[in-house]
Amino acid sequence: MATALETATKESAQQIGIDTDGNQFLTFQLGEEFYGVDILRVQEIKGYTTVTKIPNTPDYIKGVLNLRGTIVPIVELRTTFGMPTIDYTMFTVIVVVVVRDRIMGLVVDSVSDVLNISKKDIQAPPEFGSRVDVSVLSGIGKSGDKLISLLDIDRLLIDPALAETVAATV
Numbered sequence: 001m002a003t004a005l006e007t008a009t010k011e012s013a014q015q016i017g018i019d020t021d022g023n024q025f026l027t028f029q030l031g032e033e034f035y036g037v038d039i040l041r042v043q044e045i046k047g048y049t050t051v052t053k054i055p056n057t058p059d060y061i062k063g064v065l066n067l068r069g070t071i072v073p074i075v076e077l078r079t080t081f082g083m084p085t086i087d088y089t090m091f092t093v094i095v096v097v098v099v100r101d102r103i104m105g106l107v108v109d110s111v112s113d114v115l116n117i118s119k120k121d122i123q124a125p126p127e128f129g130s131r132v133d134v135s136v137l138s139g140i141g142k143s144g145d146k147l148i149s150l151l152d153i154d155r156l157l158i159d160p161a162l163a164e165t166v167a168a169t170v
Contacts, residue, residue, distance in 0.1 A: 023117050027148055028108040034148045041097050048092040074105040099157045117141040
């Protein structure tokens, strides 16, 4: 049974627009598309700075960054998704996320919002058959008139090939 304080806290959180069910997502853009990651997995958002390249890494590993004494592998999401690379702008950022027990950075075109998406507005990723792998998506969220591809960062960032590369850089 919830205490009066817990009930009052939940009610006041809902009044100011905070989703108490844990459905908050940091949304960002790659090109014209919107993507989201669970806000609880985001450690920080950092303006893009030069990273140190590591030899013999795949194209999607941009390099590493020293973040307050921690060496953080940086993944270029555009390259990971097979999108063309672009010149970085003042809006390009690194979203630092926690993947299992590792810290990694994701280069994205720009950060949009933190959105509350209720469970009823999240659907399973569509089935495209065996030729299209949608396993990196945890779902498709609806917010107003736009759709947001919600990423499963564990699956996206810790596939066998990427895990070997990341282990070699840290």
